[in-house]
Amino acid sequence: MTTLDDADMHTFGPELPAMFDGVKLAAVATVLYIIVRCLNLKSPTAPPETTYQDTPLSRYLLKSCPMLTKEYIPPLLWGKSGHLQTALYGKMGRVNTPTPCGVRKFLPMHDGATATFDLFEALGDHSTGDDITMVICPGIGNHSEKNYIRTFVDHSQRQGYRCAVLNHLGALPNMELTSPRMFTYGCTWEYAAMVGYIKRAFPETLLVVVCQGYSALRAQETFLQWDQCRRLYNFVLADNMKKLILMHRNTLLGLNSTNIRDTDLGRLYAATSLMQIDDSIMRKFHGYSSVKEYYEKESCVQHIHKVTVPLLFVNSSDDPLIHQSLLAIPRTLAEKMPNVMFVLTQHGGHLGFFEGAVLFPQPLTWMDKVIVEYTDAICHWEKKRPACQRSSHSGITSCLQSTELTPSGQHT
Secondary structure (H helix, E strand, C coil): CCCCCHHHHHHHCCHHHHHHHHHHHHHHHHHHHHHHHHCCCCCCCECCEEECCCCHHHHHHHHHCHHHCCCECCCCCCCCCHHHHHHHHHHHCCCCCCCCCCEEEEEECCCCCEEEEEEECCCCCCCCCCCEEEEECCCCCCCCCCHHHHHHHHHHHHCCCEEEEEECCCCCCCCCCCCCCCCCCCCCHHHHHHHHHHHHHCCCCEEEEEEEECCHHHHHHHHCCCHHHHHHHHHHHHHHHHHHHHHCHHHHHHCCCCCCCHHHHHHHHHCCCHHHHHHHCHHHHHCCCCHHHHHHHCCHHHCHHHCCCCEEEEEECCCCCCCHHHHHHHHHHHHHCCCEEEEEECCCCCCCCCCCCCCCCCCCCHHHHHHHHHHHHHHHHHHHCCHHHCCCCCCCEEEEEECCCCCCCCCC
C-alpha cells in the first residue's frame, strides 16, 4: 500500500488554493461574459436610422428636429437590452408619473356601446399661437390612466397641446360594458366619435393623430416563433387579454349576444396566444368568419398608403416583439411616399426608449420627446406655408409608433 510522506504533502498542498482560485476566476469571467452579452453592453450608441425621400419637408424636419439626427443614449447598465427596456416598460410604464387633470367624456354609440375619452386642456400657448389638439389612441387594451399615457399627456400639455385620449372599449377598470362588444384591433368607431366631438367642440383646432399601426396578419406568423422569446411575450400578452375579456364575461354573454357562447369562453380559458383569443372571441364581435379575414380587414396596412399629411413612423431595432421583416412595411412607405419618414433606433425595446445616465431612467423617454419635437416642427411648417398649399384643416400631421402588431394588456 503506497503512502504519501511529508515531502509529498508539502509539495501537493500549496497547489490546492491556486487551483480553487483559478476555478473562481473562470466562474467570475463566465458570469461577466454572460452579463455583457445579455445586456448588450458592447453595442455602441448611434443616431437613429432615418428613411425618407429628399424633399423640402424632410430637409426641414431633419434641421428642425435634432433628436432625429443625434445619438439616442439609453441607460448605460441595462438600456441596451431590448428585453429589459420592454420589461421595465411593461412593469411600470414610466417613472415619477405625473397626474394630469382631465375631464372624462361619454359618447353613446349606435349599437348601445358607450365610448369614453379623457380631455386634457393645454397648460399654456403653443409656440405657433394656434389651437392644436392631439387625438391619441393608446395601444390595444390601454387607456388614459396608464402611466406612459399620463406622462406623454403631461409633457404635451406643457408644450401647448390639448390632448384627447381614447379609452379602449372595455379596458377601463370599474367601467362596465353597455353592449356585448369590446375593442378590436381595427375598429375605429369610438376613435371617430372622439374626433367628431373634438371637431364640434373646437371647430378652429388643428388635429394631430398619435396612434399605432399594425399588420396583425403578417405579425402573427413571427409572433409564434421562439426567436427573441416572442412566443413567451405572446403568452404573457394573451394572459393579460384573457383577464380583460373575462372581467366582462357576464356582459358579453348576457346582453342578447348572438356571437359569443359558453363554448367560446371554454376555448378562451385554454388559449395561450393572441391568435387563439382572436379566433375564439375578438373576431366574433364584428362577425368575421375567420381570424384571417379579421386580420386582413382590421389592419391599417390596407389604408396607410392613402395618408397624405406628414407621417412619422418610430420603432426600435431591438424590439423583441417585432420581427425585422415587419419593418419593411414602414420602410417601403418612407421610400415611396414624400410625406412619410421612418425612424429606427438601435436600442429602445418595445415602447421603452428610456434615457438616463447609468442606472435610473428619466421620467420622459426619447419617444415622448421626439413625438412632440416632430409635431412642433410640422406645426411651424404648416404655419409658414401659403394657405393654398396647407394640409387639410382637420388634420395637419399624423405620428405613429410603428409596431406592426399592437400588443394588448400591459403593453401599448
